[in-house]
Amino acid sequence: MGKKKIKYIEGKEPHEREYRLVFKNVDREGWDPSIETFLKEDGYKQLKKALKMKPAEITEEVKKSGLRGRGGAGFPTGVKWGFIPPNNEKPVYLICNADESEPGTFKDRYIIHQDPHQLVEGMIISCFAVGANTAYIYIREEFPEGAEILEQAIAEAHDHGFLGDNILDSGFDLQIYVHRGAGAYICGEETGLIESLEGKRPYPRIKPPYFPAALGLYMCPTIVNNVESLCDVKHIMEMGGDEYAKLGKPRNTGTRILCVSGDVQEPGYFEVEVGSVTMGEVINDLCGGLKKGRKLKAVIPGGSSAKVLRAGETYKIKQGDEDVEIGLEDIPMDFDTLAACGSMAGSGGVIVIDDSRPIEWVLNNINTFYAHESCGQCTPCREGSLWMKKVTDRVVNGQASPDDIDTLYSVAKNIDGRTICAFGEACSWPTESFIEKFKDELVAATNPDNSGELVSPESELAAAGLK
Amino acid sequence: MDVPAELEKEIDERITHYPVSKRSAVLPVLHALQHHFRYITEEAVEWTANKLELEPIKVLEVVTFYPGFRQKAPGKYHIRVCRTLSCAMAGSYELMESLCKETGIDRSETSHHDPIAVSKDGKYSIEFAECLASCGTGPVCMVNDDFHEAVDPAKTAAFLENYK
Ligand SMILES: Cc1cc2nc3c(=O)[nH]c(=O)nc-3n(C[C@H](O)[C@H](O)[C@H](O)COP(=O)(O)O)c2cc1C
Numbered sequence A: 001m002g003k004k005k006i007k008y009i010e011g012k013e014p015h016e017r018e019y020r021l022v023f024k025n026v027d028r029e030g031w032d033p034s035i036e037t038f039l040k041e042d043g044y045k046q047l048k049k050a051l052k053m054k055p056a057e058i059t060e061e062v063k064k065s066g067l068r069g070r071g072g073a074g075f076p077t078g079v080k081w082g083f084i085p086p087n088n089e090k091p092v093y094l095i096c097n098a099d100e101s102e103p104g105t106f107k108d109r110y111i112i113h114q115d116p117h118q119l120v121e122g123m124i125i126s127c128f129a130v131g132a133n134t135a136y137i138y139i140r141e142e143f144p145e146g147a148e149i150l151e152q153a154i155a156e157a158h159d160h161g162f163l164g165d166n167i168l169d170s171g172f173d174l175q176i177y178v179h180r181g182a183g184a185y186i187c188g189e190e191t192g193l194i195e196s197l198e199g200k201r202p203y204p205r206i207k208p209p210y211f212p213a214a215l216g217l218y219m220c221p222t223i224v225n226n227v228e229s230l231c232d233v234k235h236i237m238e239m240g241g242d243e244y245a246k247l248g249k250p251r252n253t254g255t256r257i258l259c260v261s262g263d264v265q266e267p268g269y270f271e272v273e274v275g276s277v278t279m280g281e282v283i284n285d286l287c288g289g290l291k292k293g294r295k296l297k298a299v300i301p302g303g304s305s306a307k308v309l310r311a312g313e314t315y316k317i318k319q320g321d322e323d324v325e326i327g328l329e330d331i332p333m334d335f336d337t338l339a340a341c342g343s344m345a346g347s348g349g350v351i352v353i354d355d356s357r358p359i360e361w362v363l364n365n366i367n368t369f370y371a372h373e374s375c376g377q378c379t380p381c382r383e384g385s386l387w388m389k390k391v392t393d394r395v396v397n398g399q400a401s402p403d404d405i406d407t408l409y410s411v412a413k414n415i416d417g418r419t420i421c422a423f424g425e426a427c428s429w430p431t432e433s434f435i436e437k438f439k440d441e442l443v444a445a446t447n448p449d450n451s452g453e454l455v456s457p458e459s460e461l462a463a464a465g466l467k
Numbered sequence B: 001m002d003v004p005a006e007l008e009k010e011i012d013e014r015i016t017h018y019p020v021s022k023r024s025a026v027l028p029v030l031h032a033l034q035h036h037f038r039y040i041t042e043e044a045v046e047w048t049a050n051k052l053e054l055e056p057i058k059v060l061e062v063v064t065f066y067p068g069f070r071q072k073a074p075g076k077y078h079i080r081v082c083r084t085l086s087c088a089m090a091g092s093y094e095l096m097e098s099l100c101k102e103t104g105i106d107r108s109e110t111s112h113h114d115p116i117a118v119s120k121d122g123k124y125s126i127e128f129a130e131c132l133a134s135c136g137t138g139p140v141c142m143v144n145d146d147f148h149e150a151v152d153p154a155k156t157a158a159f160l161e162n163y164k
């Protein structure tokens, strides 16, 4: 692309398979989060270009780019922006979701800490496109330094006339504020986030009718986008929607940051063209392979809520018009293929699990997370997430019977699809998929001798000598 | 409860970030108070409610929901160890055990509603946190606002030298 060669900090150079767009300045030598550094690299140039366009033209470019949200659901960003009611007379808000709380995901952290102006520029362009004059960055509480860096960046942007009233004489006004969360995963869910921003418990709202683009913050149209998605907007402005869409694959365009953790030699983050690497290449090339002497057991491909994939499985997918059968290692890391394989690309968090890990231990860790994080509004989720954890606690402690695995499965199946928000799926999919794929191993961790001791409220009372 | 003028000024400025609804400022006000007083007291709840013209329950329900707000005094150094999968695979439970041993903290009395355990001398407190978004460099932990990656459970004594 004729780009000038960028030097990265020794030992942190991008892998040769990477395509650095959003992460261009991450781990870059001589780079810092100041506006001076950013301006030296054509910072805010795309904003200037955008302000000369019509807002609808920007949305059109984003639609053409095919950008799908990087926060988890993969919903097309331009289409979402188009959902603001056409005759709207209420104020419009834009919220950057910087809650980064899906286990396995660690990408927004680096943008916020190392390249905050990229995000601010992307946000200003996006606000102009959707007609928002007030925007918030909802950042998780555990990024205290990140919040300060963002506030500093916003102040600098104000000083340079990129924020505030009449930005660069365009007539467009915008304020961006940083809002810190307080340690609850559910604040990453966009309607929970909005409630939290209204100063309440982050109880998600039911959709319909509360689609944020129509009824969001203060019941006004609100666009919620992930940090990475908003950064992508800046690059779409730079490249043009059509050019951006040439990156990656049809319907799975652009780049995305994969975060790999777990049992690999070198975990890390890798920005690649969507679908340009397979699961096997992620593990063996990008991450230097599995640990010595270990075999692959499973991969959770898109954050802990994504359904687990088992080593040795095969999947039937379409390649062009042809039906082909592929193995786990052959899966190209794009939205549609991962969905066709029964899981999801989700938040880009890939967790690799080798044969040293007892599968019940892995599932129990995940269940503990969800039991802790359910907001408690819906009975199936509140009771079910805790119940699933209690059952896997028993399995891990050798107190479970084989029947418990069936109970566990039915609890999960009774959450999924019966709740207000997608946390219901997020918490039940791990259990469902672990049982569907590793039932043998889970049952092997139980003992038929544990059967027959039914625990009920009555039996507990009796055991306590109260009845 | 004595809120210094400086702090109140900062809080008043934060409230202006929410021109439509003062209630939106509940979290930032609580953060500012917790940062100063180290935890949220009953008086802090009342003070916040007064400031934002809300019934105190509207503040209390927020304090009791979010794990980020504490209702009891933490140690001078409050440690949060990530418990979630990738860090657990990298040794976060071992890290927790080692930190407890080194600081003399007994976690046996903690629960979902009272997750923080404090050392007898009040210097350290500890709790598990869920995924801190740095899963590639586990096990990770925070000490007050400092973030630490790849903390070696075998070297916690040296690690704690920074927090005396
Ligand atoms: C339980 C739950 C947790 C979520 N956590 C996050 C998060 O931490 N960060 C994020 O960007 N999106 C998260 N999402 C997705 C958001 O609801 C929303 O779809 C996203 O922020 C939209 O941005 P995008 O279209 O740019 O992806 C979560 C969703 C659910 C159901």
Ligand code: SF4
Binding pocket: A186, A203, A204, A373, A374, A375, A376, A377, A378, A379, A381, A382, A419, A420, A421, A422, A423, A424
């Ligand atoms: S599904 Fe769970 S997290 Fe979502 S609203 Fe219901 S109880 Fe809360």
Ligand code: FES
Binding pocket: A103, A104, A105, B082, B083, B084, B085, B086, B087, B088, B130, B131, B132, B133, B134, B135, B136, B138, B140
């Ligand atoms: S699992 Fe510890 S930071 Fe994500």
